[in-house]
Amino acid sequence: MSGVFIAFEGGDGAGKSTQVEYLAAHLAARGVERVVTRQPGGTTLGAKLRRLVLDPASGDVDHRAEALMYAADKAQHVHETIRPALARGAVVISDRYVDSMLAYQGAGRDLSLDDVRRLAWWAVGGLRPDLTVLLDADPAEAVEKLAVKDRLEAAGAGLHRRAREHFLALAAERPGEYLVLPARDDRHDIARRVAARVDEIVAARGCRSDVQG
Ligand SMILES: Nc1ncnc2c1ncn2[C@@H]1O[C@H](COP(=O)(O)OP(=O)(O)OP(=O)(O)O)[C@@H](O)[C@H]1O
Numbered sequence: 001m002s003g004v005f006i007a008f009e010g011g012d013g014a015g016k017s018t019q020v021e022y023l024a025a026h027l028a029a030r031g032v033e034r035v036v037t038r039q040p041g042g043t044t045l046g047a048k049l050r051r052l053v054l055d056p057a058s059g060d061v062d063h064r065a066e067a068l069m070y071a072a073d074k075a076q077h078v079h080e081t082i083r084p085a086l087a088r089g090a091v092v093i094s095d096r097y098v099d100s101m102l103a104y105q106g107a108g109r110d111l112s113l114d115d116v117r118r119l120a121w122w123a124v125g126g127l128r129p130d131l132t133v134l135l136d137a138d139p140a141e142a143v144e145k146l147a148v149k150d151r152l153e154a155a156g157a158g159l160h161r162r163a164r165e166h167f168l169a170l171a172a173e174r175p176g177e178y179l180v181l182p183a184r185d186d187r188h189d190i191a192r193r194v195a196a197r198v199d200e201i202v203a204a205r206g207c208r209s210d211v212q213g
């Protein structure tokens with residue numbers, strides 16, 4: 001029996017973590033075994049890699065080196081957390097997955113999107129989510145607010161816009177595997193739509209219940 005793999009994607013502050021919690025609570029109430037995790041940093045090795053990337057002592061981290069570290073994080077995460085949980089029949093909920101790497105590296109223009117795609121999908125052994133929930137929001141709002149406080153963030157407005165376009169383009173490539181929702185809709189409304197879709201997939205798959213009987 002195999003589990004169900006759900007990924008949440010979207011820009012910074014889109015509400016991913018909020019919706020991950022709602023979905024986890026929904027599954028818990030239904031007695032479905034679930035594993036909540038995140039990329040990057042969902043494993044001990046991954047957390048160390050993330051600290052390395054962010055540590056100023058690492059100096060000017062080359063974009064290829066950075067991409068390889070993110071890829072290593074993904075490989076370990078799939079090996080250590082996601083695949084074993086799916087093999088047990090659990091529902092795995094990941095806060096960000098491959099699409100985030102593609103959207104941001106692609107938006108950054110430092111590396112070719114084709115290279116990043118090959119690298120990221122190789123790292124995860126081609127494991128695709130059964131469903132990716134894309135919380136789509138216009139980054140202009142958030143960035144406008146930040147621009148007042150932080151000129152550096154304001155300079156990144158183009159990056160966030162391009163990342164959004166990448167997310168949407170990825171969803172358009174495989175519409176059957178995505179649920180694209182406006183991130184600023186009412187959060188309970190979003191949670192209900194996500195739960196309805198996940199319930200269908202779980203019912204079809206017959207996921208393991210943690211209510212022993
Ligand atoms: N549907 C919504 N409408 C308005 N505000 C929301 C909604 N969902 C979440 N928020 C609020 O937006 C903020 C960011 O939410 P959250 O932390 O879930 O986003 P995130 O995508 O996980 O962010 P990050 O990329 O920083 O991890 C929080 O203050 C949260 O309460």
Ligand SMILES: [Mg+2]
Binds near residue numbers: 018
């Ligand atoms: Mg979050």
